[in-house]
Amino acid sequence: MYQGQVRWRRKRKDLPIIMMEQEIMEAINEQSTVIICGETGCGKTTQVPQFLYEAGFGSKHSVVRNGVIGVTQPRRVAVLATARRVAFELGLHLGKEVGFQVRHDKRIGDDCSIKFMTDGILLREVQTDILLKRYSVIILDEAHERSVNTDILIGMLSRVIRLRQNKYEQQQKMVLSGQTLSPENMIFPLKLVLMSATLRVEDFISERRLFHDPPPVINVPTRQFEVKVHFSKRTETVDYVGQAYKKVMSIHKRLPQGGILVFVTGQREVEYLCQKLHKASMELIANTAKGRVGNEVPVMSEMVSIEGVNMKDINEAFETQLTDQQTERFGSHDEDVPDSVEDESDVSYDSGSESEVEIVGDEVDIEDSKTSENDVVGVLGEKSSLASLKSAFEALAEENASECKSKGNQIPSLPEDCPEQSKYSMEKKTVGDKGPFTSSLRVMPLYAMLPAVAQLRVFDEVKEGERLVVVATNVAETSLTIPGITYVVDTGREKVKNYNPSNGMEAYEVQWISKASADQRKGRAGRTGPGHCYRLYSSAVYNNILPDFSCAEISKVPVDSIVLVLKSMHIDKVEKFPFPTPPEAAALVEAETLLEDLGSS
Numbered sequence: 001m002y003q004g005q006v007r008w009r010r011k012r013k014d015l016p017i018i019m020m021e022q023e024i025m026e027a028i029n030e031q032s033t034v035i036i037c038g039e040t041g042c043g044k045t046t047q048v049p050q051f052l053y054e055a056g057f058g059s060k061h062s063v064v065r066n067g068v069i070g071v072t073q074p075r076r077v078a079v080l081a082t083a084r085r086v087a088f089e090l091g092l093h094l095g096k097e098v099g100f101q102v103r104h105d106k107r108i109g110d111d112c113s114i115k116f117m118t119d120g121i122l123l124r125e126v127q128t129d130i131l132l133k134r135y136s137v138i139i140l141d142e143a144h145e146r147s148v149n150t151d152i153l154i155g156m157l158s159r160v161i162r163l164r165q166n167k168y169e170q171q172q173k174m175v176l177s178g179q180t181l182s183p184e185n186m187i188f189p190l191k192l193v194l195m196s197a198t199l200r201v202e203d204f205i206s207e208r209r210l211f212h213d214p215p216p217v218i219n220v221p222t223r224q225f226e227v228k229v230h231f232s233k234r235t236e237t238v239d240y241v242g243q244a245y246k247k248v249m250s251i252h253k254r255l256p257q258g259g260i261l262v263f264v265t266g267q268r269e270v271e272y273l274c275q276k277l278h279k280a281s282m283e284l285i286a287n288t289a290k291g292r293v294g295n296e297v298p299v300m301s302e303m304v305s306i307e308g309v310n311m312k313d314i315n316e317a318f319e320t321q322l323t324d325q326q327t328e329r330f331g332s333h334d335e336d337v338p339d340s341v342e343d344e345s346d347v348s349y350d351s352g353s354e355s356e357v358e359i360v361g362d363e364v365d366i367e368d369s370k371t372s373e374n375d376v377v378g379v380l381g382e383k384s385s386l387a388s389l390k391s392a393f394e395a396l397a398e399e400n401a402s403e404c405k406s407k408g409n410q411i412p413s414l415p416e417d418c419p420e421q422s423k424y425s426m427e428k429k430t431v432g433d434k435g436p437f438t439s440s441l442r443v444m445p446l447y448a449m450l451p452a453v454a455q456l457r458v459f460d461e462v463k464e465g466e467r468l469v470v471v472a473t474n475v476a477e478t479s480l481t482i483p484g485i486t487y488v489v490d491t492g493r494e495k496v497k498n499y500n501p502s503n504g505m506e507a508y509e510v511q512w513i514s515k516a517s518a519d520q521r522k523g524r525a526g527r528t529g530p531g532h533c534y535r536l537y538s539s540a541v542y543n544n545i546l547p548d549f550s551c552a553e554i555s556k557v558p559v560d561s562i563v564l565v566l567k568s569m570h571i572d573k574v575e576k577f578p579f580p581t582p583p584e585a586a587a588l589v590e591a592e593t594l595l596e597d598l599g600s601s
């Protein structure tokens with residue numbers, strides 16, 4: 001066992017979810033579906049797959065539980081990062097016992113026990129194997145995001161569970177009547193675990209067509225580290241990116257070491273803010289250097305360069321020979337794209353959502369489509385990208401990951417935000433040997449269209465004297481632990497695609513996030529130590545304007561596109577499909593008739 005793993009084993013027991021392992025496992029053993037609601041950072045994503053693995057799920061030695069533990073995430077970066085983390089914590093090989101699959105990329109060994117994937121990948125698997133025979137349990141993480149993929153998947157899985165149960169009962173009868181069945185033909189019930197920090201549980205338990213018996217809900221109420229929230233006194237309605245810039249700079253100048261994660265709405269804003277911060281950092285360094293006598297000039301601020309990916313030693317995930325069958329499929333562009341999907345247009349805008357199975361043909365958001373085609377295609381599909389991904393995974397290694405850069409339990413905050421709460425003396429706490437004025441910024445972008453290799457660079461180790469600033473869209477909102485992030489700056493906005501049924505048009509709009517999203521964003525701090533979340537809007541805006549939850553995506557897309565997907569999955573009576581939030585039955589029937597008339601179904 002690596003030293004880092006030994007260190008982590010000691011820390012692991014402090015995760016709130018560890019105390020609830022028995023309760024969670026008992027519920028999973030007794031019920032076909034279980035809902036786990038837990039605060040951000042309590043350990044759902046990384047620990048529940050391990051509980052299952054340790055209980056024999058995914059084990060070749062178990063007859064009943066030998067199917068793979070499947071874990072879905074809404075986004076690629078979360079799939080890659082959590083697979084790496086779980087492999088590390090369990091001391092297993094990434095790409096072998098712990099596999100992953102996202103669009104274009106698949107690393108799974110024959111002896112795979114846990115597979116991380118995007119929800120779109122699993123949706124596609126159901127299309128080809130309705131019983132999902134290779135899985136013993138499916139975990140749908142971040143189920144609150146309620147993308148169309150997740151909603152259709154939940155509906156499908158509720159049926160798969162019933163089908164598997166029926167098959168299992170039939171087989172038991174056959175066995176009791178003296179027939180013999182070979183082990184490989186045996187079918188066992190499938191388990192489903194829905195997880196989120198902020199689940200709209202009612203949608204799942206009240207919809208009787210979905211789960212006949214409402215699934216039990218297990219709450220994990222606490223988080224490990226405190227995150228202090230600071231609201232702005234005033235809400236900037238136009239230049240919120242400018243406000244974000246000011247806030248980052250004032251944190252950098254006045255507060256102690258610790259990474260900063262900033263949320264804006266799209267690729268264009270990410271790139272603009274990155275450039276501005278990069279420039280400011282260089283100026284700051286130049287000014288500081290002028291004032292120094294005989295001191296070393298600090299390193300320059302760094303902007304991520306996709307070409308500049310560091311080629312290091314081989315990560316164990318990539319030791320598999322290139323001749324192996326899985327590897328041949330690695331990089332296949334079309335294997336996870338269903339027939340109904342024309343192209344890769346789902347990466348052509350950046351609101352943070354990514355899907356492998358595309359429900360609606362997205363339009364390119366002109367504003368936000370500056371990344372070159374090569375960057376998009378090159379996500380991992382090109383020759384050099386395999387090596388780059390190896391290198392990127394290395395950056396997730398424990399040495400980089402487990403150690404929190406912030407020291408101590410209490411970190412001062414910016415006084416202007418809530419003076420009454422600032423019980424710390426800025427003078428005493430903010431300027432150390434490597435005072436904030438002297439350190440450089442390592443500015444990293446993070447958005448859905450960015451190639452996976454570049455996305456993973458946010459996990460790179462930060463050099464001594466540097467401060468990490470990640471400028472992200474809501475792609476960084478859930479599941480991610482970026483080690484050392486102490487400060488979150490939340491503009492409170494996101495870019496979403498809205499559908500107008502009266503004219504049949506779709507348009508991207510910047511709008512307020514939900515309270516649930518704001519909590520997720522806050523939860524990106526306080527993961528490896530205590531943190532602060534600066535909301536660039538007032539508490540009145542938070543309380544009175546932000547909705548509790550974002551609207552389920554299914555209610556915002558054209559019904560015909562949903563029907564098309566269901567038809568591609570051979571669902572006959574679309575109006576009977578168990579959606580968590582069903583579209584109007586009449587609209588479904590109308591769309592079905594229309595498609596039949598067009599000869600599309």
Ligand SMILES: Nc1ncnc2c1ncn2[C@@H]1O[C@H](COP(=O)(O)OP(=O)(O)OP(=O)(O)O)[C@@H](O)[C@H]1O
Nearest residue numbers: 040041042043044045046047197401402479481527
């Ligand atoms: N890469 C990492 N490096 C260091 N610590 C990590 C890493 N990943 C996870 N952790 C630790 O494990 C904790 C639990 O992470 P996990 O992702 O399982 O939480 P979660 O409950 O799923 O959170 P969320 O709801 O935000 O996804 C983190 O708060 C952090 O302390």
